[in-house]
Every structure is written in C-alpha cells, then in structure tokens.
Amino acid sequence: MRIVIVTDTYVPEVNGVVTAIATHTRLLAERGHEILIIAPRYGEHVDEPQRGVRIERYPAFSFVTNKATRVALPAIASVTRKIKAFDPDLVHVHTPLSLGVVGLLAAKALRLPIVQTYHTYIPDFMQYLEISRLLGIDTLQERVVNSLVFERVLESGLWQRIVKSRALIETGLDDFAEAWLGITADVNQSTPELTARLAWRYTRLLYNRSDLVLTPSVTLKRELMRHGVTAPVDHLSNGIDLxxxxxxxxxxxxxxxxxxxxxxxxxxxxxxxxxxxxxxxxxxxxxxxxxxxxxxxxxxxxxxxxxxxxxxxxxxxxxxxxxxxxxxxxxxxxxxxxxxxxxxxxxxxxxxxxxxxxxxxxxxxxxxxxxxxxxxxxxxxxxxxxxxxxxxxxxxxxxxxxxxxxxxxxxxxHEIGLVVSELEELYRQTAAAAGAGLPVEA
The missing domain is CATH 3.40.50.2000 (Glycogen Phosphorylase B;)
Structure with a gap:
C-alpha cells in the first residue's frame, strides 16, 4: 500500500507519538509498503535515508514555553499537491493541530480514505497548553469552532473550489484561516477559556471526518463514543518492541x-x-x-x-x-x-x-x-x-x-509486530470500504 502519514510532531522530538509513528513506519516499510511522512522541520535536523519512506518537512516555529515542539503552517495547496503526486491509498493523520488539520482538509479535497489516531486527550491537554494564548490565536480559534465555518466548508463543495483556487497556491494556513474561517457576522467575539465543552466540540469536528478513528486504549474509545464521535472507532495499541x-x-x-x-x-x-x-x-x-x-x-x-x-x-x-x-x-x-x-x-x-x-x-x-x-x-x-x-x-x-x-x-x-500486522489489516479494510462506498466496521 501507499500511505501518507501526517503529524505535527516527529523526530528529533521525543515523545510517545513520535515513538509510535517511527516504529510503525519502519516496520511497514520493511513489509513493502511505501510511506510519505508530512511533518514539521526542526532546525538543522537532517533525516537519515530509509528505504520505502519519504519525508516532507515544512518550516516551523516553536512555542516560547516549549522549544522542542514545532508548529508548521504550510500552504494548504502545497500539501494537497504533494499528497496527490504521491497517489496514496489512504491518509493517516496522527495529530489535531495545524499540520493535522491541513492533512485532513487535503485528504478530503482529494476524496481519499482517512484514518485518524486520537493519541492525546484533548480536553485536558488543551487546557494545559492554553494553545490560544501561546500562539495568540484565541479569538480566531473561538471563531472557527463557534461559527462552525470549518464544518460547513468540509460538508459543502466549497473546499473543492478553495483547493483549486489559484489565489491559494502560495497562501499559508494563517492566511487561509483568516480569509475563510475567521470573520463571519454571527461570530461570538468573546474569548472564553478552553473548556472541556469547547475541546469536545473541536474533537467532534475533526474526528467525525474520518473513515476510521483509532485510539490506543479501550478507555479512550469509549470516551470518544460517549462524547459524540460517530465515525467508526477502534482501539489499537501503540505497541512496544519487547x-x-x-x-x-x-x-x-x-x-x-x-x-x-x-x-x-x-x-x-x-x-x-x-x-x-x-x-x-x-x-x-x-x-x-x-x-x-x-x-x-x-x-x-x-x-x-x-x-x-x-x-x-x-x-x-x-x-x-x-x-x-x-x-x-x-x-x-x-x-x-x-x-x-x-x-x-x-x-x-x-x-x-x-x-x-x-x-x-x-x-x-x-x-x-x-x-x-x-x-x-x-x-x-x-x-x-x-x-x-x-x-x-x-x-x-x-x-x-x-x-x-x-x-x-x-x-x-502489545508486542510491536502483532500491532503492526493489525494496523496493516485496518488499513486494507479502510481503503477497501472507502473504495466501495461502505462504512468501516470497527
């Protein structure tokens, strides 16, 4: 299979998500799959060549309070072109931040099957990070979620026209967000705290656009379903190399x-x-x-x-x-x-x-x-x-x-070989179901 992996965090950053992606990717490539990874750029870091794996990096900046984490704001049309040129069987999005959202939109535009993994418990994590204040986009973020413009874009034919628009070819995500998501007449101008209610609304917005949602635990699967994620949800361990x-x-x-x-x-x-x-x-x-x-x-x-x-x-x-x-x-x-x-x-x-x-x-x-x-x-x-x-x-x-x-x-x-074999089968089922216009059975 040809698989695109989109992530807001990758090597040389060290965390559980990076460990899971790097290990899964290595084993998938060894089994003959072709992988394209879309990730942020980390300073002078240079990726080591890996057979069957291509990595596309986008310029990124770091949080003032966390220099290790990088935030990439790529041109949406650029990401869409790269994915289209790779001609994948499906797109797997691992994170719900800037690159993850861009990857989701690009996959939707190209009508590709989408798998998303819910690695991070967003309600707690968003309140800890206070992303809106760190990035200075609190008003924009509230506008996006409260106005549901993002949802309307995804569910209408508008996004197809946006992707094809020559005006967006050299435009970054920030320009896109300001132009298409930011300003509407009915937007609430207040800037509330990132409460659990807002976080779950954001979660539903993103993950309900998937053909399949994966969680690393049964507990998290139940949480997503209880809070209104209606896309098929299955649990799959991240795995470890015993x-x-x-x-x-x-x-x-x-x-x-x-x-x-x-x-x-x-x-x-x-x-x-x-x-x-x-x-x-x-x-x-x-x-x-x-x-x-x-x-x-x-x-x-x-x-x-x-x-x-x-x-x-x-x-x-x-x-x-x-x-x-x-x-x-x-x-x-x-x-x-x-x-x-x-x-x-x-x-x-x-x-x-x-x-x-x-x-x-x-x-x-x-x-x-x-x-x-x-x-x-x-x-x-x-x-x-x-x-x-x-x-x-x-x-x-x-x-x-x-x-x-x-x-x-x-x-x-949780042995990694067993996990990757199950992931392969889930990929095949998702691609086949999407091709036949059927829902994935989780």
Whole structure:
C-alpha cells in the first residue's frame, strides 16, 4: 500500500507519538509498503535515508514555553499537491493541530480514505497548553469552532473550489484561516477559556471526518463514543518492541524508584515528588530518579529542595529510549501521577522489564495497570495514597515480584509486530470500504 502519514510532531522530538509513528513506519516499510511522512522541520535536523519512506518537512516555529515542539503552517495547496503526486491509498493523520488539520482538509479535497489516531486527550491537554494564548490565536480559534465555518466548508463543495483556487497556491494556513474561517457576522467575539465543552466540540469536528478513528486504549474509545464521535472507532495499541527490553531477574529490594517521561505540568510529577517525600518521612529508605526533560523541570527541582529531599531525588534529564529500556530492571517500581495517559509507552516498557507500576485512576492507566495484579492504582492527586503505595511495595519483596511478573506477562499482547500486522489489516479494510462506498466496521 501507499500511505501518507501526517503529524505535527516527529523526530528529533521525543515523545510517545513520535515513538509510535517511527516504529510503525519502519516496520511497514520493511513489509513493502511505501510511506510519505508530512511533518514539521526542526532546525538543522537532517533525516537519515530509509528505504520505502519519504519525508516532507515544512518550516516551523516553536512555542516560547516549549522549544522542542514545532508548529508548521504550510500552504494548504502545497500539501494537497504533494499528497496527490504521491497517489496514496489512504491518509493517516496522527495529530489535531495545524499540520493535522491541513492533512485532513487535503485528504478530503482529494476524496481519499482517512484514518485518524486520537493519541492525546484533548480536553485536558488543551487546557494545559492554553494553545490560544501561546500562539495568540484565541479569538480566531473561538471563531472557527463557534461559527462552525470549518464544518460547513468540509460538508459543502466549497473546499473543492478553495483547493483549486489559484489565489491559494502560495497562501499559508494563517492566511487561509483568516480569509475563510475567521470573520463571519454571527461570530461570538468573546474569548472564553478552553473548556472541556469547547475541546469536545473541536474533537467532534475533526474526528467525525474520518473513515476510521483509532485510539490506543479501550478507555479512550469509549470516551470518544460517549462524547459524540460517530465515525467508526477502534482501539489499537501503540505497541512496544519487547526485544529491546532487558528483563528484571532479581526482585531483591534496590531502594530505587523511577519516573520517566516528558516533564510537563500536565504530567503531575509534583504529586510524585510530594508522595515520595511523605514516604521518606514515614521511614522508607529509597531514592527517586526522574528521567526526562520539559518546562516543569525547574519547578520540580525547586520543589524537591523545598521539601528537603534534593539528595534523594535525581533529575537525570533526557535518556535515550534504547538506553532507558535497558535500565528499568535496576528499579523496584515505576511511579506516575499523570492523568492524561491515553496509553503510556513508558509504562508498557517499564512493565515489559518486569516492574510493577504505581499510578492513578485516570484514562488508560487502570486499563494497563490492573491494581492488585500488576501494580497499585490510587485516586488522582492523592499524595497520601501514592505514598502508601510506595511504602507497601518497598516493604514487600514477594509482592513486588508477583506484580512485576504479572506486568511482564500482561504486556505481551502489545508486542510491536502483532500491532503492526493489525494496523496493516485496518488499513486494507479502510481503503477497501472507502473504495466501495461502505462504512468501516470497527
């Protein structure tokens, strides 16, 4: 098959979405599929040649508060031309931001089958990012969603005429948005906060235009359906490469705990630090390694200092994924307080190495971590319960071993080869159904 992948985040940026796309793409190409990836440009980064994979980069800028993330605003007609020239069987959109929207519009214009993956829980994430204020497009964003001009464009023949318009050939997305989406007589001029209501409306606008929506967990599939996504929705794990993971052999207590992931405020790593401090105060003799980097790192380091535990918490910064999966076995448990995990590849990789997980009862974590079996799950934001979970696991070698071995067994179904085989079949079904004018059966 010939597949276009559109994403607002890609290498060299490091996150779960990038990991999933890069791994899926590599295996799909090895199986003979041809891939075109449309992604932002990252400074001087140069892509390594990969057989069967072509990458088109668009100029992008970064957030003031997050230099790693790039925002591309390409000419819509340019993206449409590149996709058309590639002549794909389908388009797979992985992100709901600027490039993702452009990719969706281009695929609609070309009448191509569309798969979208819902990686990020938009209601929580949009409120955290406050994208409108970061980019200064809050009024425009509210106008787009409230006026439903975007929806009208997609459902009428207008978009076909827009794509063909010579006036748009050299026009960027910002010009398009201002000209076609921004100003209408009936638009609400107020600029409300990005509430869950607005986020779900935006979600429905985008994802209901798909032939198939994929989510990395059953929990997220149910959330989308409950909030009015009527396109076919199926769940498919992002998958992990079990062959890369070093498996824990001894469950003798090391007194070492780990948290890994991007240090964003939405990840609630401060709750982990506070719970760890409380566990220390209750007599636990341990250290906590915090792996990763991000905008919350400075405040977390200050928090550790303020709590008087800076000697017990190490901020290791970025550690390459291939190295990290070889080091999880050294720890007693993985600890997270994130409430926005749609799956959590780092959790799966830690479990694959044989670590029990301490997490919170939010989104996909209880689906991945079965409390009492492969870890302990507590209420979100509950510092005391998180501390007690740390104390319990650190005091019971047999419990850690039982949970760790169960965790290792539970993640076998996420093996990357199995996942990509299922993705291939979903691609074939979607392309065939769209060609026959039939809905995809999810």
């Amino acid at each position: 062959a890369l993971v070093r498996v824990k052999e001894s469950y003798a207590r090391s007194g070492r705990l780990v948290h890994a992931g991007r240090l964003g405020y939405e990840k609630n790593v401060d709750v982990v630090v506070k719970a760890f401090a409380r566990a220390l105060a209750h007599g636990v003799d341990a250290t906590l390694d915090v792996v990763g980097d991000g905008p919350a790192r400075d405040s977390l380091e200050r928090l550790a200092s303020r709590l008087g535990i800076e000697g017990r918490v190490r901020f290791l910064g970025f550690v390459a994924r291939d190295e990290l999966v070889q080091r999880y076995w050294e720890y007693d448990a993985f600890v997270t307080a994130s409430t926005i995990e749609t799956q959590g590849i780092v959790l799966l990789e830690a479990m694959a190495s044989g670590l029990p997980v301490i997490g919170v009862r939010a989104l996909a974590i209880p689906e991945i971590v079965r409390t009492g079996r492969s870890g302990i799950v507590v209420a979100p934001g509950d510092v005391q319960s998180l501390a007690r979970a740390i104390e319990r696991l650190e005091s019971d070698d047999a419990l850690r071993e039982r949970m760790g071995r169960a965790a290792r067994g539970d993640v076998q179904r």
